[in-house]
Amino acid sequence: MSRGAEGNGMRRFYEDVKEGQDLPAFVVQNLTRTDLVRYAGASGDFNPIHHDEEFARMAGNPSVFGHGMLTAGFVGKCVSDFVGVENLRRFKVRFATRVWPGDTITCKGRVTKRYEHDGEKRIDGEVVALNQKGEVAVSGSFSAALPTRG
Amino acid sequence: MAEIDRSLIGKWGPEGSMRVEFGKIREFARAVKEDDPLFFDEARSLAPPTFLMTVALWIGGLGETRSAVKLDLPRVLHGEQEFEYVKPIHAGDVLTFRSRTKEVFEKEGKRGGKMLFVVGETEFRNQHGDVVAYSRSTVIETAGAVRE
Numbered sequence: 189m190s191r192g193a194e195g196n197g198m199r200r201f202y203e204d205v206k207e208g209q210d211l212p213a214f215v216v217q218n219l220t221r222t223d224l225v226r227y228a229g230a231s232g233d234f235n236p237i238h239h240d241e242e243f244a245r246m247a248g249n250p251s252v253f254g255h256g257m258l259t260a261g262f263v264g265k266c267v268s269d270f271v272g273v274e275n276l277r278r279f280k281v282r283f284a285t286r287v288w289p290g291d292t293i294t295c296k297g298r299v300t301k302r303y304e305h306d307g308e309k310r311i312d313g314e315v316v317a318l319n320q321k322g323e324v325a326v327s328g329s330f331s332a333a334l335p336t337r338g
Numbered sequence: 339m340a341e342i343d344r345s346l347i348g349k350w351g352p353e354g355s356m357r358v359e360f361g362k363i364r365e366f367a368r369a370v371k372e373d374d375p376l377f378f379d380e381a382r383s384l385a386p387p388t389f390l391m392t393v394a395l396w397i398g399g400l401g402e403t404r405s406a407v408k409l410d411l412p413r414v415l416h417g418e419q420e421f422e423y424v425k426p427i428h429a430g431d432v433l434t435f436r437s438r439t440k441e442v443f444e445k446e447g448k449r450g451g452k453m454l455f456v457v458g459e460t461e462f463r464n465q466h467g468d469v470v471a472y473s474r475s476t477v478i479e480t481a482g483a484v485r486e
Contacts, residue, residue, distance in 0.1 A: 216371060223369075230362075230369035232395035256416055257391050261370025264387030269374065273426075279387050280420040 200271065202302070202309035202334040211297035211313065214266040219254060219291045227258040254287040259317045259326045266295040267315060271332035277310070281328035285319065292320040297330075308333035340454055340479050342442055346406035350461075353436045356393055358385060360429035366392060383429035390421060390462065390473045397437055397460060406439035407456050409479050417455070418476040425470045432465040440474065451481025 216223075224238050233255055236243040244252045260281040267279060287293055297315035304310065310333050317326040360380045367377035367386050377383055427433070441457040460473045 214371075227369045230366040231391050233391070257388060257419065258370065260419060261366075261372075261386070261388045265370055265372045268372065268387050273374075273376070273384050273387060276387055276423050278420070278422050280418065282418045283416060 200334060202311070202336045205299055205302065205311055205334065207299055207302055209299045211266055211270045211299070211315070213294055213296040214262060214269065215295070216262055216293040219287060219289055219293060221252060221289050224252060224254055224258065224289070227255055227261070231255070231257065233257070251289060253289075254291075256281075256283040256286075256326065259283075259287055259293060260328070262293055263295045263297075263315050263317050263326055263328060266297060267313070267330050267332075270297070270313075271311070271330070271334065275332045275334055276330065277308075277333055278331040279328065280330070281315075281326050283326055284324040287317075287319060287325050293325065294318045305333075309336055310334070340410055340456075341408040343406050344442070347439050347442060349406075350436045350438045353434055354393075354396060355432060355434045356396060358389075358427055358429055358431045358433060362392060363389065363429050380429055385427035385429075387421065387423075388419075389427070390460075390471060391419075393433070393435060393460070393462075394473075394475075397435065407442060407454075409454075409456065409477065413479045413481075415478045415480065416475065417478040418474075420474040420476075422472040422474070423470070424472075425464070425468055427462075427464070427470050431470070433470070434463045435460050437461075447481055453481065454479040 228234050228239055237247055238252055238255050241252055263281060264279060295317045297313050299311050299313045301312040310331055312331050315328045316324055319325055360383050363383050363385055364378055366389050370386060372386050377386060437458060437460040440459040443455050444452050447453045456477050458475045461469060462471045464470050
């Protein structure tokens with residue numbers, strides 16, 4: 189499941205990254221209510237619409253649904269694995285459709301630009317989280333400063 | 339509709355302070371399915387990309403967040419979230435934070451009706467006085483009640 193060894197700990201050098209290169213996808217299979225509750229506890233966001241089925245239905249929803257920032261967190265994992273969290277300079281997400289228990293969420297991205305900024309070797313990229321129907325749940329972008337072999 | 343006090347746009351609210359606990363980093367990393375051992379090793383643990391969301395709850399407790407705009411909550415959507423990272427945030431750091439309404443603007447909605455955009459910004463400094471990050475949240479108040 190995890191291609192951990194790559195983004196995790198091992199350095200990805202600026203020289204090794206190309207414009208247009210794909211970030212390895214990160215897939216969350218079958219999102220569970222437990223995932224939602226775990227995120228509520230970890231983040232402190234206890235809006236009941238994300239964990240209280242009755243409350244969610246009363247508000248007109250078929251069930252509870254995921255926090256937008258939970259999906260954003262999955263996208264963040266996809267990005268931090270690729271660039272190394274300490275190298276991340278900017279991360280931005282935009283929320284589109286909601287995610288539901290049982291959904292499979294695929295996070296993926298692409299390097300769009302390589303450049304120098306403030307004496308750093310930077311890359312920009314775009315990222316997206318899609319549900320199993322291919323609908324966009326979250327879209328976003330990132331910038332990172334990568335180490336060089338130099 | 340929202341009530342806007344433009345004189346408060348750009349004005350920083352009160353400061354709060356919080357220690358970045360390793361246990362919280364580990365808990366948060368697990369919740370967003372980060373599996374890099376880095377997040378689970380206290381000696382070198384860093385905050386995951388969206389970790390600063392854990393502070394948001396406590397900023398609300400300061401009472402003056404987004405004081406420039408009183409939103410009509412049933413019409414409000416979280417539209418965008420942005421993080422700017424200036425320095426790594428380590429387990430054990432003590433962060434001091436403050437927030438302001440950075441920007442308020444209107445746009446015409448796709449299906450007609452004005453949409454109000456409010457950008458809130460929180461600045462985080464560490465125990466050395468260095469800015470480590472900014473978090474920017476864009477909330478949108480729609481013309482009608484929020485629906486899918």
